[in-house]
């Protein structure tokens with residue numbers, strides 16, 4: 001199991017967490033609207049909240 005792209009950013013700081021899937025999807029939609037960044041919402045096994053991240057691995 002890899003934690004990369006889950007709870008922490010590549011810099012090692014915690015990502016923004018959302019309490020519900022709909023909140024996370026709303027944030028992802030906003031990122032798309034503002035920046036054309038395609039993000040996906042996912043449940044985090046570490047904090048049991050929701051984060052958004054790139055659909056594919058960075059790099």
Ligand SMILES: [Zn+2]
Pocket residue numbers: 006007017044045046047048049051
């Ligand atoms: Zn988390």
